[in-house]
Amino acid sequence: MPRWRFCLTGIILGVLSCHFLQLASAQMTDPFEVDALQAVRRALKDTGKNLNSWKKTDPCVSNWTGVICLMDPNDGFLHVQELRLLNMNLSGKLAPALGLFSQMTILNFMWNNLTGSIPKEIGNLITLKLLLLSGNQISGPLPDELGSLSNVTILNLDNNNISGPLPKNFANMTSARHFHLNNNSISGQIPPELSALPQLLHFLLDNNNLSGYLPQEFSRMPNLRILQFDNNNFEGVLGTADCKELFLI
Numbered sequence: 001m002p003r004w005r006f007c008l009t010g011i012i013l014g015v016l017s018c019h020f021l022q023l024a025s026a027q028m029t030d031p032f033e034v035d036a037l038q039a040v041r042r043a044l045k046d047t048g049k050n051l052n053s054w055k056k057t058d059p060c061v062s063n064w065t066g067v068i069c070l071m072d073p074n075d076g077f078l079h080v081q082e083l084r085l086l087n088m089n090l091s092g093k094l095a096p097a098l099g100l101f102s103q104m105t106i107l108n109f110m111w112n113n114l115t116g117s118i119p120k121e122i123g124n125l126i127t128l129k130l131l132l133l134s135g136n137q138i139s140g141p142l143p144d145e146l147g148s149l150s151n152v153t154i155l156n157l158d159n160n161n162i163s164g165p166l167p168k169n170f171a172n173m174t175s176a177r178h179f180h181l182n183n184n185s186i187s188g189q190i191p192p193e194l195s196a197l198p199q200l201l202h203f204l205l206d207n208n209n210l211s212g213y214l215p216q217e218f219s220r221m222p223n224l225r226i227l228q229f230d231n232n233n234f235e236g237v238l239g240t241a242d243c244k245e246l247f248l249i
């Protein structure tokens with residue numbers, strides 16, 4: 001057989017397999033995100049067996065529970081857009097691998113039994129809009145890195161065991177409308193810098209261990225409607241020691 005025929009066959013096979021790969025990727029989760037989901041799964045304890053579907057081959061194609069995906073025409077892969085895992089009786093921890101999803105917009109682990117701390121890697125999710133971790137037993141500090149989440153509108157971390165200070169660089173979360181941080185053990189002074197948040201509507205800080213003073217600047221925030229701060233250790237509050245809640249409508 002002349003050598004050119006081998007070459008021609010090789011070229012045809014090459015073109016065919018290339019075409020085949022493109023077709024295949026149209027129905028696949030980004031392999032990098034498959035690995036990340038498996039790491040997320042390994043850190044959780046699924047006592048209620050609600051994540052049994054997280055064993056089948058492809059997360060987006062085989063419809064893993066709570067994994068909502070979107071096709072990105074730029075790379076042809078399915079990407080995780082939302083993790084909807086509220087009320088699933090999950091314990092264990094949030095894995096640092098949660099920071100590996102390039103198109104994540106909603107992270108929802110509300111009302112489970114998660115322990116451990118909030119991984120600083122979640123600050124890498126620059127596309128994130130909602131960070132919902134209310135009603136767990138998450139402890140440790142609020143990572144400074146969350147300040148990078150400039151598209152987050154709702155930060156619900158209430159009813160956990162979070163301690164340490166409120167980071168001043170949360171002032172960089174310029175889309176934030178709701179900060180629900182009540183019922184934790186957050187301590188120290190409320191940073192005056194946070195009064196620069198242009199969109200903030202609800203700032204709930206009641207039932208924590210905050211001390212110092214409530215910055216005067218908060219009374220001049222353009223959109224703030226509810227500022228709730230009862231059951232803390234403040235020294236004096238806008239001059240009214242027994243004022244617990246401000247409804248600034």
Ligand SMILES: *[C@@H]1O[C@H](CO)[C@@H](O)[C@H](O)[C@H]1NC(C)=O
Nearest residue numbers: 047048049088089090091113
């Ligand atoms: C949640 O898990 C605990 C064990 O950790 C179990 O006792 C309880 O029945 C579970 N609840 C639900 C609603 O699955």
Ligand SMILES: *[C@@H]1O[C@H](CO)[C@@H](O)[C@H](O)[C@H]1NC(C)=O
Nearest residue numbers: 053061062063064065066067
């Ligand atoms: C995916 O699974 C959910 C339940 O987890 C179900 O409601 C939904 O219909 C499924 N979607 C497809 C396309 O199979």
Ligand SMILES: *[C@@H]1O[C@H](CO)[C@@H](O)[C@H](O)[C@H]1NC(C)=O
Nearest residue numbers: 087088089090091111112113
């Ligand atoms: C948390 O765990 C306790 C005990 O294991 C269980 O009774 C309770 O239902 C769990 N709560 C949630 C929201 O999973």
Ligand SMILES: *[C@@H]1O[C@H](CO)[C@@H](O)[C@H](O)[C@H]1NC(C)=O
Nearest residue numbers: 125126127128150151152175
């Ligand atoms: C942030 O939100 C805006 C408006 O929805 C959007 O145009 C922009 O792409 C988002 N940025 C990122 C990094 O997702």
Ligand SMILES: *[C@@H]1O[C@H](CO)[C@@H](O)[C@H](O)[C@H]1NC(C)=O
Nearest residue numbers: 115136137138139160161184
């Ligand atoms: C979290 O805080 C609650 C209420 O303060 C407490 O009952 C619980 O033991 C704490 N859990 C952990 C894991 O620290």
Ligand SMILES: *[C@@H]1O[C@H](CO)[C@@H](O)[C@H](O)[C@H]1NC(C)=O
Nearest residue numbers: 147168169170171172193194
């Ligand atoms: C906001 O982020 C920039 C870096 O992007 C940083 O220099 C600045 O200190 C941050 N603002 C606050 C109030 O932390």
Ligand SMILES: *[C@@H]1O[C@H](CO)[C@@H](O)[C@H](O)[C@H]1NC(C)=O
Nearest residue numbers: 158159182183184206207231
């Ligand atoms: C917050 O904590 C207070 C005091 O411990 C408690 O009375 C209240 O029910 C808690 N709020 C929620 C929503 O659990």
Ligand SMILES: *[C@@H]1O[C@H](CO)[C@@H](O)[C@H](O)[C@H]1NC(C)=O
Nearest residue numbers: 163185187188209210211233
């Ligand atoms: C609250 O903070 C004070 C110091 O300001 C500390 O002594 C106390 O243990 C803290 N309490 C809780 C419940 O974290």
